[in-house]
Every structure is written in C-alpha cells, then in structure tokens.
Amino acid sequence: MRMSLDPQFAPLHQPVHDFVFAQAASAARPLVIGLQAPQGAGKTTLVTHLLRRLTARGVRGAGVSIDDFYLTRAEQLELAAAHPGNPYLEHRGYPGTHDIALGTHTLRSLKGITAGTSIRVPVYDKSAHGGRGDRAPESEWRVVEGPLDVVVVEGWMLGFTPVPDSALPDPMMAAPNQALAQYAAWYALVDQWIVLRAAAPEFVLEWRVEAEERMKASGKPGLSREAIEDYVRRFLPAYRTYATGLANAGPADLTITMGLDRRPI
Numbered sequence: 001m002r003m004s005l006d007p008q009f010a011p012l013h014q015p016v017h018d019f020v021f022a023q024a025a026s027a028a029r030p031l032v033i034g035l036q037a038p039q040g041a042g043k044t045t046l047v048t049h050l051l052r053r054l055t056a057r058g059v060r061g062a063g064v065s066i067d068d069f070y071l072t073r074a075e076q077l078e079l080a081a082a083h084p085g086n087p088y089l090e091h092r093g094y095p096g097t098h099d100i101a102l103g104t105h106t107l108r109s110l111k112g113i114t115a116g117t118s119i120r121v122p123v124y125d126k127s128a129h130g131g132r133g134d135r136a137p138e139s140e141w142r143v144v145e146g147p148l149d150v151v152v153v154e155g156w157m158l159g160f161t162p163v164p165d166s167a168l169p170d171p172m173m174a175a176p177n178q179a180l181a182q183y184a185a186w187y188a189l190v191d192q193w194i195v196l197r198a199a200a201p202e203f204v205l206e207w208r209v210e211a212e213e214r215m216k217a218s219g220k221p222g223l224s225r226e227a228i229e230d231y232v233r234r235f236l237p238a239y240r241t242y243a244t245g246l247a248n249a250g251p252a253d254l255t256i257t258m259g260l261d262r263r264p265i
Contacts (some may be wrong), residue, residue, distance in 0.1 A: 071097055091132065193252045
C-alpha cells in the first residue's frame with residue numbers, strides 16, 4: 001500500500017522520508033534517527049507522517065520527543081528556585097530542564113527492544129498548569145512494542161553541544177551551556193542525524209505562537225499570546241549560539257534550511 005503526502009507538507013517531508021527509507025533499507029536494526037528542528041517547525045507532524053509511511057512499507061517504527069523527558073513540574077520549580085532570576089531556567093525548554101537519566105534509559109530501551117517485549121515511553125502534558133506543563137502519570141505513558149526497525153528521536157536542541165563561555169551572548173546562559181555536556185549520553189545512541197534549520201531565528205517565534213494558538217483552539221489550555229512570545233524570545237539566543245549544525249555531536253547526514261513558510265530553500 002502506498003500512502004501519498006499532503007501537498008501542504010510534501011516539499012519538506014518528502015526529502016526527509018526518502019532519506020529515512022534509504023537508510024532503513026540497509027542499516028542494522030533498529031536504526032535511530034536524530035531529528036533536530038526548531039520549535040513550531042512541525043516536527044510532530046513530520047514524524048507522525050513518516051511513521052505512517054514506514055508502516056505502509058512494512059517497516060516498524062516509533063517516535064519519541066525530548067520534550068517527554070522534561071523534568072516534572074515540581075522539579076522544574078526547584079531548578080528555577082536554585083537559579084533565581086535566570087530566564088533560561090525559569091521554565092521548561094533549555095538544556096538543564098530535562099531528566100537526562102530518564103531520556104537515556106528510554107532511548108537505550110527503544111534501541112534494545114526485542115520481539116515480544118514492550119516498554120513504556122514517558123509523556124509530557126504541555127497543557128498542564130495553565131500551559132506550563134508537567135510529566136503525565138506513568139499510567140498514561142505510551143506503550144511501544146518490539147521489535148523495531150526505526151526509532152526517530154526529535155527535539156529543538158537535539159545535537160547542540162557546549163561552546164566556550166566567552167561565546168555566550170548572555171552570562172546567564174552559562175548554566176544551560178554547561179548542562180549540554182550531559183546530553184552526550186543521548187547523542188551516542190543516534191545513528192543518523194537530520195537537521196531542519198530556520199533561515200532566520202526569528203521565524204521560530206511566529207511558528208511557536210501559531211502552534212500554541214492551535215492547541216488552544218483545540219480546547220486545551222495554553223499560554224496567552226504575550227506569555228508565549230515572552231517564552232519563545234528566551235530561546236532566540238540559543239538558536240543564534242548553537243543552531244549552526246551539530247558541532248561536536250557530529251556532522252548532519254541531511255540538512256534542510258526552511259523559509260518562513262516552512263518550505264525548503
């Protein structure tokens with residue numbers, strides 16, 4: 001059975017799908033694909049469509065977001081209290097706001113899953129606490145059954161690595177920058193890298209506002225436009241500092257630069 005792509009998404013999705021199909025045809029199983037893409041760029045939609053097309057080809061796949069490895073709300077509040085006045089650690093999102101051990105355990109389990117076994121994958125509820133988010137109870141986590149041929153792990157900062165403190169645009173980014181070193185445990189489990197890059201960091205603000213508005217339109221609670229703009233603007237220094245490739249995590253195997261319409265340039 002052949003599944004066609006929605007014309008709205010085809011220009012961006014098709015080259016990504018073609019790359020994954022080609023890699024999955026010859027790689028050892030399961031193949032772990034790391035997808036780095038800006039907030040609001042459509043990562044979830046892309047991965048959802050990709051997994052459907054893999055299934056149609058008889059390829060068993062699973063997707064996971066690093067968002068699901070965020071600290072619990074209580075842990076995030078403790079982190080913010082330990083760094084008073086630091087805008088980069090006040091809310092979820094930046095390096096340092098994830099549970100590294102949880103992410104490492106989950107990715108290793110997905111990579112090692114075998115036939116007849118299953119694992120629970122964490123779920124993060126972004127609508128909880130008025131849009132500030134919290135990890136869902138374990139009873140609500142997703143169940144993934146083995147075996148798998150492809151695992152796609154995606155995140156806005158997946159692949160970012162520390163830079164010298166002298167290269168930081170804001171001294172308060174020092175703590176998140178240092179925390180990036182811990183994410184190497186995740187990167188070591190990735191076999192192939194895909195990078196979707198915004199032609200201008202400012203595009204991310206518009207994309208993320210759109211995503212929040214869609215979530216609220218669906219009936220879920222979310223942040224006000226003013227709150228989400230304040231939240232996203234805190235990430236622009238990170239995009240300018242780190243999003244120039246994969247740095248020390250290794251060269252990207254596929255890189256696509258997107259315009260404001262999210263189409264490849």
